[in-house]
Amino acid sequence: MPLAALTLVALGAAAGPRPSAAQDAGPPFVERATEWGIDFVHSNGMSGQYYYPEIMGGGGGLFDYDGDGDLDVYLVQGGDLVGGGEDGAEAERALRDRLFRNDAVARPEPEGGGFTPRFVDVTAEARIEGFGYGTGVATGDVDGDGWVDLYVTEHGSNKLWHNLGDGTFEDVTAAAGVEDPRWSTAAVFLDYDRDGRLDLFSVAYVTVDLAANPRCFTPSSRRDYCGPADFPPLPDKLWHNVSKGGVARFEDVSTVSGIGRQPGPGLGVLAEDLDGDGWTDLYVTNDGAANFLWHNRAGGGAPGTFRDDALLAGVALNREGAPEGSMGVDAGDFDADGDLDLFMTHIKGETNTLYVNTGMGLFEDRSIETALAAPSYPFTGFGTAWLDYDNDGWLDLLVLNGEVRTLEPLAREGDPFPFEQRNQLYRNLGPSPNGQRFEEVGEGAAFEVEEVSRGAAFGDVDDDGGVDALVVNLNGPARLLMNQVGRKSPWLGLVLRQPPGGAARVGVRVEVSRKDAPTLIRRFRTDGSFASAADPRVLVGLGQAPAEEVRLVWPDGGERRIRGLVPGRWWVVPEGETGETGERP
Numbered sequence: 001m002p003l004a005a006l007t008l009v010a011l012g013a014a015a016g017p018r019p020s021a022a023q024d025a026g027p028p029f030v031e032r033a034t035e036w037g038i039d040f041v042h043s044n045g046m047s048g049q050y051y052y053p054e055i056m057g058g059g060g061g062l063f064d065y066d067g068d069g070d071l072d073v074y075l076v077q078g079g080d081l082v083g084g085g086e087d088g089a090e091a092e093r094a095l096r097d098r099l100f101r102n103d104a105v106a107r108p109e110p111e112g113g114g115f116t117p118r119f120v121d122v123t124a125e126a127r128i129e130g131f132g133y134g135t136g137v138a139t140g141d142v143d144g145d146g147w148v149d150l151y152v153t154e155h156g157s158n159k160l161w162h163n164l165g166d167g168t169f170e171d172v173t174a175a176a177g178v179e180d181p182r183w184s185t186a187a188v189f190l191d192y193d194r195d196g197r198l199d200l201f202s203v204a205y206v207t208v209d210l211a212a213n214p215r216c217f218t219p220s221s222r223r224d225y226c227g228p229a230d231f232p233p234l235p236d237k238l239w240h241n242v243s244k245g246g247v248a249r250f251e252d253v254s255t256v257s258g259i260g261r262q263p264g265p266g267l268g269v270l271a272e273d274l275d276g277d278g279w280t281d282l283y284v285t286n287d288g289a290a291n292f293l294w295h296n297r298a299g300g301g302a303p304g305t306f307r308d309d310a311l312l313a314g315v316a317l318n319r320e321g322a323p324e325g326s327m328g329v330d331a332g333d334f335d336a337d338g339d340l341d342l343f344m345t346h347i348k349g350e351t352n353t354l355y356v357n358t359g360m361g362l363f364e365d366r367s368i369e370t371a372l373a374a375p376s377y378p379f380t381g382f383g384t385a386w387l388d389y390d391n392d393g394w395l396d397l398l399v400l401n402g403e404v405r406t407l408e409p410l411a412r413e414g415d416p417f418p419f420e421q422r423n424q425l426y427r428n429l430g431p432s433p434n435g436q437r438f439e440e441v442g443e444g445a446a447f448e449v450e451e452v453s454r455g456a457a458f459g460d461v462d463d464d465g466g467v468d469a470l471v472v473n474l475n476g477p478a479r480l481l482m483n484q485v486g487r488k489s490p491w492l493g494l495v496l497r498q499p500p501g502g503a504a505r506v507g508v509r510v511e512v513s514r515k516d517a518p519t520l521i522r523r524f525r526t527d528g529s530f531a532s533a534a535d536p537r538v539l540v541g542l543g544q545a546p547a548e549e550v551r552l553v554w555p556d557g558g559e560r561r562i563r564g565l566v567p568g569r570w571w572v573v574p575e576g577e578t579g580e581t582g583e584r585p
Contacts, residue, residue, distance in 0.1 A: 030484055
C-alpha cells in the first residue's frame with residue numbers, strides 16, 4: 001500500500017490512567033506450547049554428582065529462519081556431561097537441540113487477528129546435528145545473504161550454523177573461525193565498527209573440571225551445587241567479521257580490543273549505545289563479580305578498542321557497592337525520558353536491580369524507589385525483558401525465576417529437584433508525585449506454577465500485537481506464554497528489511513512521537529534476557545495517544561521519518577533513508 005494513501009487513525013484521548021480493558025481481561029498470559037506443537041523437554045543430565053553446569057540451564061530463540069514472515073523457535077538442550085556408555089550414547093542422541101518451524105494458520109479479526117501458530121519439529125530436516133551440552137543461542141545474518149544464521153553456545157565447543165536458504169543449515173564453525181571449547185553462556189551479533197557486517201561477541205563463564213568436582217553443602221549438610229566463586233572465571237570473546245564473497249569469516253580480536261584481558265563469570269549481555277555517542281557498547285552481567293561496561297572507544301579516536309567503564313557509569317556494583325549474582329539483563333526506556341535504563345535479575349537473598357540512566361550513560365540504582373527490590377528478594381531470577389504487555393505505552397517487566405541452591409522446604413518434602421519457583425510480572429504504574437513505581441500483577445496459571453525457569457525469548461509469536469514469551473525450564477518442559485491483553489490496546493509493529501546483499505544492522509533506534517504524550521523509545525535488537533535471542537522486530541504499544549510520527553535513527557546518525565502508519569498492523573520499513581514503507585502481507 002503506498003504511504004501517501006495512508007491516513008492516521010484517531011485513537012482517543014491523550015495518555016492518562018491505564019485503560020481498564022487490560023486490567024479486566026483476565027490472566028495476562030496463557031500457556032500454549034504443547035497445544036501448538038512444542039513438545040521440548042530440557043534435560044540437565046542430573047548425575048547425582050552436582051556438576052555445576054547441571055544447575056545453570058539454557059535458553060532459546062525466536063527468529064524467522066525460512067523467510068516466510070512468522071517466528072520459528074530454536075531450543076537449546078543440555079544432555080549428559082559425563083556420558084553413560086553405549087546406552088548413554090543412544091540417550092544422548094535423543095537429547096538434542098530442536099528447531100520448530102511455524103506453519104501458521106490465519107485467524108479472523110473477530111478472534112483477535114494475527115494467526116494461530118502450528119509448530120513442526122524440523123530439526124532433522126534442517127540438518128542440525130552434532131549436539132553438545134548447550135547453553136545459549138544468538139541469531140543474525142553473518143554473511144549478508146538474507147537468511148538468519150545461528151550461533152549456539154555450549155559447555156564445550158560452540159557452533160555456528162549457516163542458513164543455506166533452502167530450509168537447511170551447515171556447521172561452519174571451524175571454517176568461520178569462531179570455535180571456543182570453553183563454557184560459553186550468552187552471545188550476541190553486533191556491528192561494533194559500523195562496516196555493515198555483523199560481528200560476534202560471546203560471553204564466557206567459568207572453568208569447570210569435572211574430574212576435580214568440588215563438594216558443597218546446604219546449612220543442613222545436604223550435598224548441594226557450588227557457586228561461581230568456586231571456579232576460575234574466564235575472559236569473553238570478540239570476533240570481527242571479515243567475510244567476503246558470501247563466505248563467513250571472523251577474526252578473533254578479543255585481546256587487541258581489550259575485552260579478552262579481563263576475566264569474569266559472565267552470564268548476560270547487551271549490545272547497545274548506552275552513552276549516545278553513536279557507537280555500540282557491550283554490557284556484561286557477571287555472576288557474583290563486578291559487571292563490565294565495555295565502552296566502544298571508536299568515537300574517541302581509538303577504533304576497535306574497548307574500555308571497562310562500568311564502575312564510572314555506576315553499573316558495576318549495586319547501591320551498597322557490592323557485586324551481585326547477575327544473570328538476566330535488558331535495556332529499555334521505562335520512564336520515557338529518552339534514554340535506556342538497565343534491569344537485571346539476581347540470586348535469592350539479593351534483589352533484582354534497576355539502574356536508571358540519568359543522562360550521558362551514567363546510572364543510579366533505584367531498585368528500592370521503584371518498588372522492584374522487595375518482591376524479588378525471595379527469588380532467583382534468570383530470563384527477563386522490558387515489555388509493554390498491555391500496550392499502554394509504559395514498559396513493564398517479566399521475570400523468570402528458579403533457584404540454583406537447594407530449597408530446604410522442598411527437599412524435606414522429598415522433591416527430587418528442589419529448585420522450583422514461580423515467575424513474576426511487574427506492571428509499570430507510570431509517573432506519579434512519588435516517582436515511577438511498579439506493582440506485581442501476575443495472575444492465572446502461568447504465574448502460579450512453580451518450575452525452574454532459565455532462558456526466555458520474547459516476541460509477538462502470533463502477530464496479534466501482544467508480546468509473548470518462550471520460556472526454557474531447567475529439567476522441564478518449554479513453555480509458550482501467550483499474551484492475552486496486548487491486542488486490546490493500539491499498537492504498531494515494525495519490520496526492518498535489510499538491503500540486498502547487506503546484513504541488517506541491529507541497534508537501530510525507534511522513536512514514536514504521540515499526540516500530547518511522551519515519545520516512546522524502542523530498539524531493533526535480539527539481545528538481552530538470559531542465553532536467548534529475541535524477536536528482531538519492534539512492537540510499540542501506543543496507549544490512548546495517537547501516533548504522529550515514527551523516526552528511525554541509525555547508529556551512524558542517519559535517520560528516516562515516517563508518518564501515517566495505521567495502528568494495529570505490522571509495517572515493513574526498508575533499511576536506509578529511502579524506499580517505500582508498506583504494510584506486511
